[in-house]
Amino acid sequence: MILYDYFRSSAAYRVRIAIALKGLIIERRPIHLLRGEQRNPRYRAKNPLAIVPTLELDDGRLITQSLAIIDYLDALTPDPPLLPKEPVVAAQARAVALTIACEIHPLANLRVIEALQRQFGAKDAQIAAWRRRWIAEGLAAVEALISPDPFAFGEKPSLADLCLIPQVYNARRFDVPLDDCPRIQSVDAACAAHPAFLAAHPQAQPDA
Numbered sequence: 733m734i735l736y737d738y739f740r741s742s743a744a745y746r747v748r749i750a751i752a753l754k755g756l757i758i759e760r761r762p763i764h765l766l767r768g769e770q771r772n773p774r775y776r777a778k779n780p781l782a783i784v785p786t787l788e789l790d791d792g793r794l795i796t797q798s799l800a801i802i803d804y805l806d807a808l809t810p811d812p813p814l815l816p817k818e819p820v821v822a823a824q825a826r827a828v829a830l831t832i833a834c835e836i837h838p839l840a841n842l843r844v845i846e847a848l849q850r851q852f853g854a855k856d857a858q859i860a861a862w863r864r865r866w867i868a869e870g871l872a873a874v875e876a877l878i879s880p881d882p883f884a885f886g887e888k889p890s891l892a893d894l895c896l897i898p899q900v901y902n903a904r905r906f907d908v909p910l911d912d913c914p915r916i917q918s919v920d921a922a923c924a925a926h927p928a929f930l931a932a933h934p935q936a937q938p939d940a
């Protein structure tokens with residue numbers, strides 16, 4: 733299998749954490765987003781929306797969307813599971829993952845930022861305010877949805893942590909204060925000491 737990835741992509745970062753948690757060895761092929769490599773027709777043929785990550789299977793079949801890739805890896809290698817056992821807690825962990833993946837992350841994605849700049853003339857300060865607004869509002873909701881113990885939904889990392897930690901990385905990158913999010917900070921501290929999260933960190937990738 734090949735994972736098309738970029739060190740600073742928070743969607744790919746989610747998948748890297750899942751790979752490390754499950755102890756899988758998957759070749760990683762960087763697609764440099766700032767150089768526009770995602771728009772190269774050869775990559776677009778693999779991922780029509782021209783975003784990372786994409787997982788290419790050994791038989792050439794392709795899976796796009798980080799959460800679909802993570803579901804596939806979880807089905808392929810069920811141990812350790814990525815969702816808590818109790819159905820309601822599993823649904824709550826998935827809801828946090830979807831809050832991040834659907835309600836926060838897309839609003840500050842590179843192509844959205846580029847559209848705000850090129851199509852609507854947004855200046856750097858406006859872009860910074862836009863990013864901070866959606867990340868802060870979204871993480872405030874996540875803060876209310878999690879119950880650290882020490883991970884977002886229990887003693888083991890779940891899909892919620894896989895999505896939360898890359899979003900916290902983005903929050904820090906774009907100077908979004910986390911002072912009002914003590915639960916998120918405590919999950920972040922638990923994950924920072926976990927080897928799978930360390931291995932998946934953007935700065936630990938060869939293309940960083």
Ligand SMILES: N[C@@H](CCC(=O)N[C@@H](CS)C(=O)NCC(=O)O)C(=O)O
Pocket residue numbers: 740741742743744765770782783784785796797798799833841842843844
């Ligand atoms: N919902 C997608 C989001 C993927 C995504 O937006 N990836 C970003 C990097 S985090 C990207 O490739 N952006 C390229 C661009 O906007 O041109 C997923 O979860 O896989």
